[in-house]
Amino acid sequence: MMLDAAGWTALRLSLLVGVTATLVALPLAIWIAWLLARREFWGKSALNALVHLPLVLPPVVTGYLLLIGFGRNGPAGRFLEETFGLVFAFRWTGAALAAGIMGFPLMVRAIRLAIEAVDPKIEDAARTLGAPGWAVFGSITLPLILPGVLAGAVMGFAKAIGEFGATITFVANIPGETQTLPSAIYALLQVPGGEDAAIKLVIWACIIALGAVALSEWLARRVARRIAGA
Amino acid sequence: MTLSVALRHRFGGFDLDVAFDAGPGVTALFGRSGAGKTTIVNAVAGLLRPDHGQITLDGTRFDTLPVHRRRVGYVFQDARLFPHMTVADNLDYASRYGARASDRPRIIEMLGIGALLDRRPATLSGGEKQRVALGRALLSNPRLLLMDEPLAALDGPRKAEILPYLDRLKAETGVPILYVSHAVDEVARLADHMVLLAGGRVARAGPLFDVMADPAAVPLLGVREAGAVLRARVVEHGEDGLSTLQLAAGTIQLLGVQAPVGAEVRLRVLAQDVLLSLTEPQGLSAQNILPVTIRTIRAGDGPGAAIALDAGGDALLARVTGRAVQSMGLVEGQQLFAVIKATSVAQSAISGGAT
DSSP states (O other): OOOOHHHHHHHHHHHHHHHHHHHHHHHHHHHHHHHHHHOOOTTHHHHHHHHHHHHHSOHHHHHHHHHHHHSTTSHHHHHHHHHHOOOOTTSHHHHHHHHHHHHHHHHHHHHHHHHHHSOHHHHHHHHHTTOOHHHHIIIIIHHHHHHHHHHHHHHHHHHHHHOOHHHHHHHOOOTTTTOOHHHHHHHHHHSTTOHHHHHHHHHHHHHHHHHHHHHHHHHHHHHHHHHHTO | OOEEEEEEEEETTEEEEEEEEEOSSEEEEEOOTTSSHHHHHHHHHTSSOOSEEEEEETTEEOTTSOGGGTOEEEEOTTOOOOTTSOHHHHHHHHHHHHOOGGGHHHHHHHHTOGGGTTSOGGGSOHHHHHHHHHHHHHHTOOSEEEEESTTTTSOHHHHHHHHHHHHHHHHHOOSOEEEEESOHHHHHHHOSEEEEEETTEEEEEEEHHHHHTOGGGHHHHOTTTOEEEEEEEEEEEOTTSEEEEEETTEEEEEEOOOSOTTOEEEEEEEGGGEEEESSOOOSOSOOEEEEEEEEEEEEOSSSEEEEEEEEBTEEEEEEEEHHHHHHHTOOTTOEEEEEEOGGGSOGGGOBSSOO
């Protein structure tokens, strides 16, 4: 299953994009999921819809909206470049942004379900014992939702790795910079004689996806055992 | 320490409007399901924000504090232990914020939970869970203990397992306890004060002995549950299983008294188990006959009447039919005799170490 240099580059980049997207999106996803599960506020339905938008919009539309917003001339893109020197357009960071946004709804859904499964009465009990809100979350809620967080992270990671439409629209298909695994497969299939190299990448994509699912199952079982206290 | 509660809260067609004080010792909030008991303790804990109200502790406003700064120890009906922590971790969680770690060994010993420390809540019995929950609440170094039907989820033997610990808790900790219950026997055994709730209002409030002996409380407690609570001293345990207890008006013999000789105990004598006789009965199988004076007669809504009796300073409550009141010509101030069957005072109604 040896890949050529271009294949390795695409694989490494995909992992980098997937891991970055997951790690950056996860804390935000936990926060949003907690808001949606535990808080009532004005605009909650709108927030919920916004979070789910990437799931229902055509990925090309999401990619194009990112291009408008986070491109060099986009308002968010210009602000981030001027303030933090952070450039998304046609960089791997842009691929990570697109991947993170596409995986975000999946993360939020899984984590929200996990939070809703935690009995708020347990959290109330912790508050009466003197724990402030953030400590209750960190010591009670978070440990109890860990399996859900892991499941959400793996879903988000798998989505990030496989993301194609929004990525190619937003940051194009530049080998070594924005050409992730799906983009590389797509590119190989566009040239005559590229199938052999493409099939190797396809197999690697399958290995990563299955490995991620197996890892999350294993982690979730361990965590569930620890939490149930058997 | 005195807790003063004044609340108005409306929810789902139910209208709660109560005001009462809870001093040192155990104050029982008693009422049927839906009387608003849990709403009140949740408001005191800060888990519920009432529409209007003021809660003070020793005159200081208390309900403006967030939950975690109120320092109330809350023992819930369903224990609510943290499932992902061991018993020891559950206890430490409380002392982390309560900073009363020095009391840990004493509390663990008092509740008999030393052997459970390494266990997880999922492996504990209902009674064990509730003891751990008690310990956890105490370790948070509370200014006030709230107990919301802590025994309601337990079966008879488990209840009997916990009750002695509650007796000790009451004796050994000085914090005021607000104890929610709809079980009269628990209240009669533990409480010093009683707040009777009905339909979201305080129907009766006062010292336990007074409220329990109040004829007006009979319909609120239920005619089968109503009955005065008396203080008695154990004089001797007979070889036939009957124990002699000293009351203000004389001695009575009862079955199944566990307390040692000399101990002061509480007796709950159900109103329906007290017979009245105009003359001192002779040749009766019941041996417990006390001379009494009628304080008040209160006709019930049904055929019954509740009669408050004075037995040498002790208050007794008897329930007879209205027809009996007529035919016996009972009037207030009248002197007569009360008959109590030895077997009618249930063991569960006899508690040791109470005052």
